Amino acid sequence: MGFVDLKDKRFGRLVVVEKLDIRKQRRVVWRCKCDCGNYVDVMSTYLTTGQTKSCGCLKKEKERKNLRESYDNKRVDGVVKPLYKGQEPRKDSSTGFRGVAKYYTRKSKELRYRAWITVKGKKYYKSGFKTAEDAYYNGRLKLEELHLPKEDKNEP
Ligand SMILES: [Zn+2]
Structure with a gap:
């Protein structure tokens, strides 16, 4: 099963740190570090579609x-x-x-x-x-x- 490797990629304020072993709705979940210092776990789609750009601090x-x-x-x-x-x-x-x-x-x-x-x-x-x-x-x-x-x- 292939997936897009997002490691080290930046999405808004988030930089992808690592792929998690868990899946949400059968999708890959990534641990990301926000510029503000918080960590947040985000599904691939939210990152690639630009829906999630921060740990929530942006909002x-x-x-x-x-x-x-x-x-x-x-x-x-x-x-x-x-x-x-x-x-x-x-x-x-x-x-x-x-x-x-x-x-x-x-x-x-x-x-x-x-x-x-x-x-x-x-x-x-x-x-x-x-x-x-x-x-x-x-x-x-x-x-x-x-x-x-x-x-x-x-x-x-
Ligand atoms: Zn943040």
Whole structure:
């Protein structure tokens, strides 16, 4: 059984160190060393297709950067935070929760709830909730946490 030898090859931040004896989904798994110093085991396909380019640190950095950018944006033109802050779910939407909409799954036509939020013209979604309440507390509120600029807190 042949396989492509990826040893010593570089994929983004990862350099392939060695082939492991284990297989995942009958594929070869490689131990890679990330530029940040972490080791991570990755299947060949993820490396060759470029799906995996780091131990995960790349993604984390991006998220951090996005967070910082949204914070910087706030300083420039600002989101009207009081619009969202401390509001209990309103009962005037079809689901009874602000920022929560019903939908049906494409194949099985099951009822699901999707949380959404619009921040400065951009829409963000979280889907797949089974109840409107779940979508509000685990979707909408998470989205607010993620996408609304953080307030400066002066805690004692
Ligand atoms: Zn890394």
